[in-house]
Structure formats: C-alpha cells, structure tokens
Amino acid sequence: MSLFLIVALPFLGALLPGLMIRAGRNACGGTTFFVTLTAFAGLMTHVPAVMAGEVLTARLDWVPALGLNANFFLDGLGLFFASLILGIGLLIIAYARFYLSREDDMGEFYTYLLLFQGAMVGIVLCDNILMLLVFWELTSLSSFLLIGYWKHLPEGRQGARMALIVTGMGGLAMIGGMLILGDIAGSYDLSVILEHRDRIQASPYYLPALLLILLGAFTKSAQFPFHFWLPHAMAAPTPVSAYLHSATMVKAGLFLMARLWPVLSGTEAWFIIVTGIGLVTMVIGAVVALFKNDLKALLAFSTVSHLGLITMLLGTGTAFGAMAAVFHILNHACFKAALFMTAGIIDHEAGTRDITRLGGLRRLMPVTFVIAALASLSMAGIPLLNGFLSKEMMLEEAAHTVLFNSALLVPVLATVGALFSAAYSFRYIAHVFFGSQQDNANGQPHDPGFGMWAPPAVLVVLVVAIGVAPFLAEPLVRTVTAAVLGDAAAMPDAHLKIWHGLTPALTMSAIAVTGGMLLLIAFAPLARAWAVAGPPAAKAIFDAIIGAIIALSRTITERLHDGAMTRYAAIFSVTVVAVAGHAWITGNAPAPAREMLPVEPLPLAGWLLLVVATLVLVWQHRNRFLALVLMGVVGLMISVGFAYLSAPDLALTQLSVEVVTVILLLLALNFLPRETPMESAGGRRLRDGIIAAAVGLGAGALVYTILLGDFAAQTISAYHLENAYKGGGGTNVVNVILVDFRGYDTFGEIIVLGIAALVIYATTEALLSGPVRARLLNRPLENVAGDAHPMMMVVVTRLMMPLVLMVGVYIFLRGHNEPGGGFIAGLVVAIAVVMQYMASGYAWASGRQRVPYHGIIGTGVLVAGLTGIGAWFFGAPFLTSAFGYFRIPPFEKFELATAMGFDLGVFLCVVGAVMLSLDSFAQMARRSGIAASEYDIDIDPSRDHALDTDKAEG
C-alpha cells in the first residue's frame, strides 16, 4: 500500500465515526477498527522489504520553493513506530468500544482518536521536517481534544490546557530548532539531513538547534522539568491514557531523538543534557510514582520514569545504548498499555482508582489479576518477562557510563530508579489485588466482558512471549537499531538473551528487586513521611506561573488596548514618528539631486486653496456639512493638481470618485448628527495637534526628500513605456499597465471593490431587518425640502442621461490610447445613474432599474476572468493580451484588443460596486408615510392644470 495512503487513511477515516454512530455503537467502533486495520495491513505488506534492509520512499513536491515537500519514507524505525501506533491503536479502539458509557459521544471520541493516529503515523513516516512539524503540532492539538474529552470535568479541561501549553510551547521551540537544522544541512528533507553529521556538529548553530529540538522532545516525552503535565493528562478516559500517554504520543519525543540520533548524538552537550535529564527524570518519576494513591497517577509517573530511562539510553550515544532504548520502547509499550487498560477495568468495575480503597481483588477478578500481575512484574524487571531483558541492558549500559567524571553516579542512580520501579510495580499488585477487601462502591466487582480484557491480554501474551523467547524480537530490534544508528555507528555485537552470566547488571538488578520488596514492606511509615516532607505539587507552581503571565499580559493589554481607538491611533502615530525620526537623525538623507520645477501662479493659487480649505476644515470640522463641502474642495484641488502634473487619468478618476464620495457622505450625514459636539478638553486638543503636526511635518519632509532625490535603483517604468505600444497595443501607458502589464493586480482590485460593495449591501440588509428599521421609518421629519423632485432638475437629468452614457462609452473606448478607460467610464456612468436617483427619487429610479447591481458586479468579474482565461486556449498564461488592427470599409482602420474585454469587466464591476453602495445607503432613506409618486414627474404643469380644471368644473 502506498505510504501516502497509510498516512491518509486515519485522516480520511476520521470522517466516518461521526456518521456511523447513527448506526449504533458497534457500527461506529467497527468502522474505526476497520479503518485502522486497513492501514495496519497496508503497513504489514512492507514488512518483508523493510526487514531486508530496504527503505521505501514516496515523494510528492508540494511547495518546492520553500523546501516543503510531502515526502514519506519507511525504514526500520518508522515501521517499528508505525506498527506500535496502528497495532496498539487497534487494541485501544476495541477496548474503548466497551469502556465508553452510553452517555459518551463515541463518534466524537473515535474521530479525535483517528485524527491523533493519523498525525502520529505522519510524524514517524514523513521525510520532510517541515511536514513533521505540522504533524507534531497536530498531535498536540488532537491530544488536547482527547484529554479534554470529558468536557464536564474541570480536571479534564485543566489537564488538557496544561498539556497543550507545555507541549505546544515545546513544539514552538522545536520549529525554531528544526529550521536551524534544515538551514545548516541545506535541506529540509530528513534523509538529506541525516547525511550531514559532520557539517551539523561543526556548525556554531549546533548547540542552539540541539537545545530547541530537545526542548520540543522533552516536553512531548514528559522529561523533567516538564514532566508534570503527564499525570494531569490522566483526567482523560483510560483508553486515551493507555494510547497517547504510555504507548505513542509521549514516545514521539523519543522517536525524534532516535531519528536525529545519527546527526545530533555523540557530542558532549548531547551526552550531558540527554543522559542527565533522562537520569533525573527516571529517578524522580519512580520515587513519586511509589507514593501516588491514584492508580492512573501511579502509572503516569512510572511512565515518566520509564521515558527518562529510554532518554538516558539514547543520551549515552553508544550503539548498545540505542539498541537497549529501542528494545525498551517496545517492551514498555506492551506492558504499560496493558497496565493502563487494567487500571481502566478496575476503575470501571470497582468504581474507584484510589489504591487505599482497593484490595483483595485477586479472588473477585482473577482474569484481570493475571493480566495486571504479569504486566507489573515485567515492569519490575522479573526474569522471563520482557521488562527484565531491556532493564538488564539498561543497567549494563549504565554500568559503563561515566558522567561528570564519576563512574558511580550513573550506575547508582540507575539502580535507585530500578529499585523504586520495582517497588511501585509490587505495590500495584500487593495493594490492589492482595490484602483485605475494601469497601466497594460498585457492589461486587467482577471481571469485565471479553471485549474489555482481550486487548490487554493480547499485550501480555507478547510480554511473556518476548520474555521467554527473546530471539523472537531480535530481528525486529536489530533492524530498528540499524535504522537508528544509520551510518553513525556500527551495529553492536549483542544479542537478546535471558542469561548473560554473572554480570554487574545482574547484581544491580538483584539489588533493585530485593530493595523494592523491602520498600514495600516499609511502605506505610514511608508514605506518612512523604506526605509531610514530599516536594510541592508541580501544578501549583505551574498555575502560579501561568497566573503571573496572565496578570502581566492583562496589565499590558488593558493599558494599551482598552477599546479606545483614538488611543491606538495616537500611540501608533507617535511610534511611527519616533521610529522615522530616529532613522532621519541617524541615517543620512541624500543631498538634493534634481532641480526644483518653477512655481507658476496658477498652481500656487491651487495650492493656496488646498491648504486654506484643509485648515478651515480642521478648524470648522464640528460643522459636518461644511466639512464635507471643504473636503470636496480639497479633492477637487488634488485632481487639478494631477492634471497639471501630467496625470490626466488620475485627474479624471479623482474627480469622479470625489463626486460619488461626497454623495455617499451626504447620504450618510442624513442619519448622523449634524454637529460634532465639543468633547475634548483644550489640553487634549493641543496634544493631538502636536502629534498631528509632527506626523505632517515628517510626511512633508519625506516627500520633499524623495522628490528632490534620484531614484535609488533603476526603475522599471522605462520598460513599460517602451513596450506599451509594441506589446500591449495601446498608447495610454497607464491604461496598458492597468489592463495588461499589471492585469492580475487590477483583477484582484475589482474583486475587492465588488466585495466591499457586497459588504455594504449585506450590512444594510442586516440593519434594516432589525430594530433599526422601525426607528428609521418613524424618525421625525426635519428640514424637508419643499420640493423633493424639482421639475427643472428632473428634466435636465433625464435629457442628460443618454449624453452622459455616450460620454461614458467614449471614455471607455478611447481608454487604451488616450486618457480614460474602464475605471473612469464606470464612475462616469455611475454618476449618471445616481443623478436620476437624486432628481427623480429612489422609488422612480429603482423601479426602472431592472438589472440587479450584484449581477453587474458578478458579470464584470466574470467577463474580466473569462478574458484572462481566454489566453489559455492559445497556450498563453492567464491574462495574456492580444491585439490587431482591422478595417471595415466605411470606417477608418481601428484596433481591437483583448484587453478591451478585460477593461469591460473593470467597467461593469465599478458601475455595479458604486451603484450597489449608494443604493444601499439610499434604501435607508426611505421612510414610512411617503408613497412614491404615481407619475413620472411630480410636478407637471399640464397635468396640474388639467386637475385644476377638473376641480373647477366639478
């Protein structure tokens, strides 16, 4: 089966449980099981090839420019982890079917579980570290959902949040580390990175990369001091704990360390950090585990301890250590998942997980007892069970490890860890299954149904099988170890055996087991001492830190982001001025390189008008109507300025936009207060004035410097001037740029314009369907013109309409060669239509407007898009234009260009957008009690005369 499919199957399958739950819980569980089974079977088809030493790859270039490729590869290590994930996943899915109660939403549970499964398989199979990071974060997210699955439990929510914060933080650090690593190696493909051991270890960025990556791995694998999230994640349903927090997710950090072992390991930094942290975690986890009374908390800390053990083995950097680590990952996954499942069974049957309330379950639950006892003894490291073998290898490795120049440090601490590990394993058996029977919350506990004990039983069969006949596991362990080692080290000449002779490891093992039993005998007084003198709970520290961070960010946020927009604007302006001022003072502005253009009287007059209008506008801004008029003056002066400074297209556009903007603001002003009340005190106005003056001064100085300076680089404008006619077939270079050179930009812009208009339309509709509508309809009439639709204006606008439309067509047609084009023509036509609204009233005009404006916008975008697509049929890229010259006899020779089709789209879009916006505003102006005139013209002397005569005659 394709590797892509194996990774994709769980994700695709995640869609099914939510649907299948309607067909019942068995169908839901069965479907999920089948999905995972298919992926597992697909994976198994590759076993022969991988065991023979092949590496399978599947490549798909996704974003090659970023080095982001969807590449997957399957070697021994990937196969090993993927089998664990999918294989144990199968057992967990079966177990969860019977574990979840009727009140739990099983579809949701399995969806999350499959999402998680897919993300995990993605991590272990992907070849690209950027993809790996994506999958990595996905596991954090899906585990958040799974831990918080019981949303009604506060511990569940808190545990989920804590896990997300810790692992998510580590994930962020890892992103940094991975990017550095990829940068050093020159590729983001793992297979390439793994070949550059020397280059990576010689790089000065090796240490930062190592620290960041280890931060990610340690948080994920619950290494000290980040171990505390794991016990709190135990608020999750037991299948989640068994799956994520013992067998798979917490191993992701180990996987990553194993995966990058060939390039990262072997240095002093790696050895000290990884071995040291692993050792500390192992001992602390084991000690704390012994004194936990909650079954799952005990198992959680024991998991922390075993993860530390494996980390330590990876840290030693020897081939034998790596082999022991691989073997222990396998063994730990088997016995720990089984133990979690038995804990779930006990919780389920006895109604409690509190060890002090349990006891004597041996007779009541014999099957569970056998499973739990075998798994526990394996964890304690008793011979003939698989835990013994790898623990022996660990102690062997520890005996040869010298840390901080001490040959005793590692062996002694490893023995202490193993001793406590044996103690809590024995406690799990002795205090739960032996002793006197305690109170039973659930009546008489008994063994669960087959469906619930079979999954852990399968794992325990493996525990015993490997323990008795270690050679069964040897090919797998050797293949995986070879994959971990890569080219960095030779395969160790060690074999998995029960009896190695009287080695130091055996002595240490004997000490551990004996000591463990002694500890258990002395448990009661020790537990009392622990309760008094034990270390503080990590949760309190974590909560305090998080609380402090929240308080700090709240203080900052409330200072800066208190809902006062004026404050943001002021802060922003001051910051920009400060930064720009700093650049101005420290940098050196280029000396003037251009002659200033002479000032002629006319432009001077225009400038004077503009400045005076602006100043009066600011002074008189409380009078809103006056402000609007003055704004129109400013806009007019700017368009005159454009015309003077050789920009006829801009002048035309600015002028027509000015008209519609003023109309729009007038419409709005109709509903807003006419005056702006005086609210700011003098001091504040002065402050704002100073800020404004500073920004204005800066902007002016900047423009002045730019205007008198030369171009910093060669401009691309010469290209446009040169090719406008040859390549674009037009002499108006601005228009050719718009519809041809930069056609894609324009295409985007008309879409934005259309969206803006639709937003306005939608907002208006929403407003008018709410309470605002009644308020608008019933607002008092004020300042109503005596004559709403003056006859002169009505007649003139109607006569002008065809003329203006023709001007629009003319401006549109000549646009390619003379100032004009779709934008300007669209605005002109829109103004012509708006004039009809203003003169004859909304009802009259909209009654005669048969094409909806949305349709015009849509048609415009469509026409422009289709013109662009048309180029595809001639094998050219999107929006390539073509043109030709034609002669139809009575006319002169004329030009046709495809750009004209595009410009037509622009034209339609502009007309539609402007009209839809104005139309929406005008909709609000309608009020109750004023019916539309039934006549075409309100005032009609002949009609009125006839009526008068009628009256007179009547």
Place this chain on the structure above:
Amino acid sequence: MELLVASSVGVLTAAGIYLVLRLRTFPVIVGTALLSYAVNVFLFASGRLAVNQPPVLRDGVTAYTDPLPQALVLTAIVISFGMTAVVVIVALGAYLSSQDDHIDDGPGRDDVGEEAQP
C-alpha cells in the same frame, strides 16, 4: 513646485491625523479620507514631478513622466472609495443601533475624565 507638493502632503497628513484622533465617527471618516489623499499624492510623487509630459505615447515625443505610480494610484483611488464606503456603513450601523457615534469603546473610554463637561 516640489515644495508645494510636499507641503500639501504634510498639511493633509496633519489634518487627517488630527481628525482621526477625534472622538466621533464622522470626523474620523473625513480624517481617513484626507489621509488617503495624502497617501495617494505621496505614492504619485514617488515617480517625481513633471509638467506637460503625460504618459500617452506620441510620435516624436521622447519625454514622458513615470506611468507606474499613476497606475498604482489610480486603483488606489477607487479602492479608497470602497474603503470609505465600508467604514461609513459600519459607522452608520453603529450609530443607528446604539444612538451613539463615539468611536471609543464602552466603560474604558479613553479620557473620560478629561472630557470637557457639557
């Protein structure tokens, strides 16, 4: 001439910023409109100034002003219309719904203490 353009941009920017710092929606809208004038002229000016050199190709003429900023500013003018229209409808909707055209938010309103008494 350059001085005139530069000072216009400066005056427009200052006026725009001052109005944006007001407390009611309408002056803020007018302020952003003034700011967009300033920005458009700024962009246009990046092509340097030229009189009587429109970028419309003619036989025998070799000097043209820079067409590229003009093309950019042309669309910017149209888009700024769209932006103004959206901001206006938002302001209008807020005013019609709450009968209040302050732009600052609720109880934490900036300078409540400073605001001049009626």
